[in-house]
Amino acid sequence: MPSGCFLPLPIPFRETPGADTPDRLSGDQPRTHEHRMNTDQTKQRTALITGITGQDGSYLAEFLLAKDYQVHGLIRRSSTFNTRRIDHIYEDIHERGRHLTLHYADITDANSLACLIRAIEPDEVYNLAAQSHVRVSFDMPIFTAETAAMGALKLLEAVREYEKNQGKRVRYYQASSSEMYGKVRETPQSEETPFHPRSPYGCAKVFAHWATVNYRESYDMHCSCGILFNHESPRRGETFVTRKITRAACRIKLGLQDKLYLGNLDAQRDWGFAGDYVEAMWLMLQQEQPDDYVIATGQSTSVRDFLQRVFSSLDLDPDQHVVIDPRYYRPAEVDLLLGDPSRAKEHLGWTPKVDLDGLVRMMVDSDMELARREETLRKAGHALRGGA
Ligand code: NAP
Numbered sequence: 001m002p003s004g005c006f007l008p009l010p011i012p013f014r015e016t017p018g019a020d021t022p023d024r025l026s027g028d029q030p031r032t033h034e035h036r037m038n039t040d041q042t043k044q045r046t047a048l049i050t051g052i053t054g055q056d057g058s059y060l061a062e063f064l065l066a067k068d069y070q071v072h073g074l075i076r077r078s079s080t081f082n083t084r085r086i087d088h089i090y091e092d093i094h095e096r097g098r099h100l101t102l103h104y105a106d107i108t109d110a111n112s113l114a115c116l117i118r119a120i121e122p123d124e125v126y127n128l129a130a131q132s133h134v135r136v137s138f139d140m141p142i143f144t145a146e147t148a149a150m151g152a153l154k155l156l157e158a159v160r161e162y163e164k165n166q167g168k169r170v171r172y173y174q175a176s177s178s179e180m181y182g183k184v185r186e187t188p189q190s191e192e193t194p195f196h197p198r199s200p201y202g203c204a205k206v207f208a209h210w211a212t213v214n215y216r217e218s219y220d221m222h223c224s225c226g227i228l229f230n231h232e233s234p235r236r237g238e239t240f241v242t243r244k245i246t247r248a249a250c251r252i253k254l255g256l257q258d259k260l261y262l263g264n265l266d267a268q269r270d271w272g273f274a275g276d277y278v279e280a281m282w283l284m285l286q287q288e289q290p291d292d293y294v295i296a297t298g299q300s301t302s303v304r305d306f307l308q309r310v311f312s313s314l315d316l317d318p319d320q321h322v323v324i325d326p327r328y329y330r331p332a333e334v335d336l337l338l339g340d341p342s343r344a345k346e347h348l349g350w351t352p353k354v355d356l357d358g359l360v361r362m363m364v365d366s367d368m369e370l371a372r373r374e375e376t377l378r379k380a381g382h383a384l385r386g387g388a
């Protein structure tokens with residue numbers, strides 16, 4: 001049982017689950033995985049996830065719970081609910097033998113991180129917290145660096161101090177990004193490809209990446225970086241391009257909106273499914289030796305092609321609805337990302353299970369369900385927005 005300066009956090013009771021409560025969505029069920037493991041399987045392990053309320057954090061929490069971990073999540077204080085993606089796995093703090101505990105802290109607050117690590121005594125730490133939107137990072141470069149770069153360093157320091165004082169080994173995962181390759185030096189990109197970031201977000205992730213490598217080399221810590229290429233899901237934030245497209249297309253289909261405003265359609269990305277990618281995070285921490293791994297599908301697709309696939313699947317013509325708005329262009333763009341996941345395949349035995357068509361289907365099915373609910377409420381005369 002964790003002790004120390006943190007009280008477990010109750011999630012405020014909500015009478016009606018969030019409309020997109022994940023376990024209700026088709027193709028979005030918690031999954032179980034069987035793997036060879038290098039660590040002691042008899043002892044129940046404890047994991048801390050920063051960014052547990054995000055897309056990846058929610059899938060990772062499900063994944064670890066299915067493996068019988070004690071999962072602790074760091075969540076930041078917000079004036080509105082920010083636990084929508086994990087409400088379905090939340091266990092009331094009054095329940096005995098629960099497996100998921102949430103704690104208030106912030107990735108920018110070194111004291112809260114050190115306190116949390118001491119209280120939880122984790123075997124594994126997954127650092128997923130960050131301001132993760134590339135376009136927004138141009139508007140908020142300093143906050144982006146405070147979370148994505150300095151946040152990682154503060155967490156590494158907290159883990160180092162804990163290891164030093166308690167004599168315990170912790171396995172640490174850093175959420176590095178293909179955005180670090182930026183203006184790519186070679187295609188496909190591998191673990192050996194030099195970085196050339198093109199955004200404040202990319203710069204911050206490069207700092208966090210090298211800090212993590214440096215802690216591994218300097219202090220012999222078990223730190224691994226997953227250089228993850230874009231991964232999406234029905235839980236993807238609504239302002240990332242794939243989700244923006246699937247959500248808008250479904251609402252257009254039902255007559256709930258008419259136009260979709262987008263930026264650069266020529267950018268190409270290597271898009272996979274988030275549920276597959278969290279498995280790779282876990283596999284990295286099960287290895288005897290820490291290392292860095294590219295996690296990608298090895299297929300690249302343009303935003304235009306993704307748009308066409310989604311609209312075609314709904315018998316819609318993008319030319320009738322899509323408007324280019326330069327507001328969504330970036331001061332510097334990453335034109336092409338294509339990952340080479342050979343090392344992950346060879347060392348981790350990891351390969352993605354969901355292909356692009358499967359991903360599109362999953363996201364369209366989920367967003368169509370949401371659009372239908374919205375249509376039903378509107379037809380019944382209910383107000384759909386905020387306020388008491
Ligand atoms: P996401 O959905 O944007 O989630 C980000 C998480 O970070 C959320 O839980 C957010 O909390 C939390 N966070 C932000 N600022 C924080 C702060 N000051 N203190 C504590 N928590 C904070 O991102 P994601 O797609 O799950 O990605 C997870 C990680 O992988 C991120 O670091 C991202 O940069 C990286 N990554 C993502 C991809 C991708 O394609 N998805 C690819 C490569 C790397 P709130 O819910 O309260 O906002």
Ligand code: GDD
Pocket residue numbers: 132133134135176177178179228229230231239240241242244261262263264265267268269303328329330333334337
């Ligand atoms: N968001 C957004 N909105 N992107 C658009 C739009 C739009 O309206 N129109 C075109 N795009 C283009 C962007 O210019 C970019 O080239 C591409 O679509 C993908 O944009 P995002 O979905 O915002 O993702 P990203 O590639 O910038 O960043 C994501 O992937 C990184 C890994 O490479 C994020 O998840 C990062 O956190 C992650 O590290």
